[in-house]
Amino acid sequence: MLKKYQSLVNQSIPITQYMGWSIENLKPMQITTFTPLKPNINIHGTGFAGSIYTAAMATGWTLLKNWCDSLNFAAELVAAQANICYLLPVANDFYCHAEINQDSAQYSKLKRRLANNNSCSYTLPIEVMCELKVCATLDIKFVFKCKGS
């Protein structure tokens, strides 16, 4: 499962390969990814804001794509809107972590709508961790687009 999505993302989104972005752990409801600092530095020698966003965004996309596929929903997954907060400099290799909250109202709605082949949005929070500290948080709204809806 992990290798399948690693290949899918790296082959279809080539910038993730340049970045060295890789999946550490992928379960139906959670994901952790790893990104090395070196190809992703900025002028200060720390993590570049664009790379941090991209690593977190790809992490969220992969989690929701895997979830969608595992339930056999036929939907295209696209980013609609996002908000990122940079809390601390990323001074080393970093990890992104996200979980789908099964107890949330938006999760119930998402499952119900996709089961009826209706498009639906879902907002996922993603944490960027470096040296055991949360260095950035991304809240990203994806849309699951169903054909004909």
Added chain:
Amino acid sequence: MLKKYQSLVNQSIPITQYMGWSIENLKPMQITTFTPLKPNINIHGTGFAGSIYTAAMATGWTLLKNWCDSLNFAAELVAAQANICYLLPVANDFYCHAEINQDSAQYSKLKRRLANNNSCSYTLPIEVMCELKVCATLDIKFVFKCKGS
């Protein structure tokens, strides 16, 4: 001026080189950059959300860095928070455009604070254009960090 900042960004932020990001036009108060689609595609063959964010963010950073240098302010420029809206798929090579609004209250405040060597934030809107349409908008808050403030 353009070449100086092109080299600065490409050399200090290597991912911008992989992306093919380049400055088309740079003036003290405005900037336009170009990004080719090919290295920045997603699974749908359109512009990857991470690359779109990164191109726009680098565009904003370059404009403010050039502005800051041109006025001889000694400040480090870092991203603090950002919001991006994806409006249309990016189906081809794309441009990012940003302007500093000299008539705004936040601009007056920024100049006043930096002249007194005090750190200050500035929120810049950036448009992502493809085939003459606005495909995404980024609002990004940067902080000009002055030493000892």
